[in-house]
Amino acid sequence: MHDDLLRDVDFWQFLLGIDREFAQNARKNGCSCGGRLHAGNYLRKPRGGPDGLPEECCLRLSFCCCEEGCRKRLTPPSVRFLGPKVYLLSVIFLAAAMRQGPSPRTMRELCTLFGADRRTIARWQLLWQEHFPQTRFWKVERARLPHPNEATLLPRALMVAFFISPDAPRDDWVRLLCFLAPITVADGLAVAIGR
Numbered sequence: 200m201h202d203d204l205l206r207d208v209d210f211w212q213f214l215l216g217i218d219r220e221f222a223q224n225a226r227k228n229g230c231s232c233g234g235r236l237h238a239g240n241y242l243r244k245p246r247g248g249p250d251g252l253p254e255e256c257c258l259r260l261s262f263c264c265c266e267e268g269c270r271k272r273l274t275p276p277s278v279r280f281l282g283p284k285v286y287l288l289s290v291i292f293l294a295a296a297m298r299q300g301p302s303p304r305t306m307r308e309l310c311t312l313f314g315a316d317r318r319t320i321a322r323w324q325l326l327w328q329e330h331f332p333q334t335r336f337w338k339v340e341r342a343r344l345p346h347p348n349e350a351t352l353l354p355r356a357l358m359v360a361f362f363i364s365p366d367a368p369r370d371d372w373v374r375l376l377c378f379l380a381p382i383t384v385a386d387g388l389a390v391a392i393g394r
């Protein structure tokens with residue numbers, strides 16, 4: 200059910216709208232040097248989404264500072280792209296989460312479902328299980344989880360916390376992806392130093 204939506208072009212249009220809001224906010228704030236930002240979007244070739252995704256849905260919204268001598272690139276958070284990763288954030292999350300729980304999907308099923316190979320899916324599991332819990336983001340934001348369940352492993356714990364509306368999977372996805380958006384920027388997955 201939650202994977203159906205990832206093959207729905209309308210859903211990706213909707214997520215693009217959220218990314219546009221993030222981008223507008225970033226533009227309003229401008230560059231840290233005080234300079235104005237101009238659009239510097241770039242085209243990605245995301246994997247794991249539906250066939251025939253319109254080109255605008257493959258755009259990573261981004262800016263460059265206009266100021267001579269700065270020209271810094273500023274890439275706002277996204278609900279679609281996880282840093283430079285080729286696969287879409289929601290796919291990287293869902294495939295790893297579906298390996299867990301009372302009835303985990305087999306690697307073979309997930310390879311077919313998302314078009315990724317076993318090694319890639321295994322890397323995603325490591326990302327969520329080993330790396331993500333060490334990040335500054337998680338150490339702080341875990342306290343904001345709507346329905347925390349410490350006993351459930353990541354990333355499934357996030358699925359349990361956010362996928363609560365069987366009749367409205369889009370709302371669940373949007374809440375989860377907005378929660379995760381801060382990890383999609385440069386250093387978003389930085390590890391917390393010390394305890």
Ligand SMILES: [Zn+2]
Pocket residue numbers: 230231232233234264265266269270271
């Ligand atoms: Zn600047």
